[in-house]
Amino acid sequence: MAPIRRSILPALLFRAQRAGIRGFDCRALTDQAPQRSPLRWLNNQPYLLLSLTSLFWAGNIVLARYVAGHVPPVTLSCIRWIGAFLMLLPFAKPHLERDWPALRARLPLMVTLSATGFAFNNALSYWALHYTQALNALLIQSSGPLFVALWSLTLFGVRLTWAQLAGIAISLLGVLTIILRGDLAALASIQFNKGDVMFAGAVLSFGLYSALMPRRPKTHQLSLIAFTMGCGALLLLPLSVFEYSTGATLKFDALTAATLIYVVIFPSTLAYLFFNRGIALIGPNRAAPFLHLVPVFGSAMAILLLGEQPRLFHLIGYVLVLAGVVTASRQGSAA
Numbered sequence: 450m451a452p453i454r455r456s457i458l459p460a461l462l463f464r465a466q467r468a469g470i471r472g473f474d475c476r477a478l479t480d481q482a483p484q485r486s487p488l489r490w491l492n493n494q495p496y497l498l499l500s501l502t503s504l505f506w507a508g509n510i511v512l513a514r515y516v517a518g519h520v521p522p523v524t525l526s527c528i529r530w531i532g533a534f535l536m537l538l539p540f541a542k543p544h545l546e547r548d549w550p551a552l553r554a555r556l557p558l559m560v561t562l563s564a565t566g567f568a569f570n571n572a573l574s575y576w577a578l579h580y581t582q583a584l585n586a587l588l589i590q591s592s593g594p595l596f597v598a599l600w601s602l603t604l605f606g607v608r609l610t611w612a613q614l615a616g617i618a619i620s621l622l623g624v625l626t627i628i629l630r631g632d633l634a635a636l637a638s639i640q641f642n643k644g645d646v647m648f649a650g651a652v653l654s655f656g657l658y659s660a661l662m663p664r665r666p667k668t669h670q671l672s673l674i675a676f677t678m679g680c681g682a683l684l685l686l687p688l689s690v691f692e693y694s695t696g697a698t699l700k701f702d703a704l705t706a707a708t709l710i711y712v713v714i715f716p717s718t719l720a721y722l723f724f725n726r727g728i729a730l731i732g733p734n735r736a737a738p739f740l741h742l743v744p745v746f747g748s749a750m751a752i753l754l755l756g757e758q759p760r761l762f763h764l765i766g767y768v769l770v771l772a773g774v775v776t777a778s779r780q781g782s783a784a
Contacts, residue, residue, distance in 0.1 A: 502739070
């Protein structure tokens with residue numbers, strides 16, 4: 450653990466257990482944190498939280514594509530949520546016990562959140578990355594805010610403001626500029642395979658999760674995230690057993706270990722805590738455009754980690770995405 454000793458992980462998890470030690474407390478993940486706590490400040494910065502979420506999820510997509518064929522997708526998803534659940538359980542247990550009546554009263558909704566936001570969408574996206582190219586996956590990922598808006602409108606009649614509509618359009622244009630390398634004519638040549646359809650299904654599922662989140666029961670954040678992680682893992686367990694019976698086994702080596710460590714800590718534990726808090730602070734429609742940062746960060750990772758050369762279209766795309774996020778974050782009347 451030495452390499453990450455100074456990171457946010459110990460502050461959020463390991464030190465959170467000892468209330469009063471230098472101001473670190475599990476309550477820093479909620480509005481009950483001490484006034485001067487740095488985590489209290491972070492906990493009330495929705496745009497930073499949502500940006501970090503996109504960064505962690507971008508790394509998850511890049512890594513999942515890299516290990517495709519090496520780590521079985523359903524097994525990876527199941528271990529991901531089991532690990533994240535066990536990591537949070539010591540801190541979430543007292544809150545789970547206190548909030549259980551509220552969770553039980555909304556059990557159908559909680560199971561739906563677990564299935565759409567944790568089990569189904571995650572396993573399907575990992576599975577899809579065995580078949581689809583990165584270009585196609587990033588393009589489909591960029592449609593996430595549209596699915597959130599569609600579910601919010603269909604289920605609850607929540608309309609987009611003109612600022613949110615404009616922000617989604619501008620940031621989508623930026624994402625397309627990056628993905629298509631500045632050549633929008635290349636859009637017509639993209640052919641969708643079964644992996645693309647599967648990835649679109651995963652994005653559609655997560656859009657439903659995002660739209661339903663504001664209807665969640667009023668509980669401690671750790672109760673909500675621990676319940677949905679644990680339930681999501683349980684939903685995946687039978688599928689993981691079936692996957693194993695087909696001969697798709699986990700290879701225990703350094704690559705597998707590094708993959709599991711990353712997916713349990715960053716895109717699971719931290720990202721979902723940050724994403725849920727961001728939605729709680731600004732709502733799903735204003736939070737949704739931040740999903741456009743996932744392919745932007747993914748492109749940056751390709752430049753930094755894979756040696757790809759930055760081009761003018763990267764800069765143009767980044768500027769457009771940033772402009773879209775800023776525009777969508779503004780308040781305005783419904784369209």
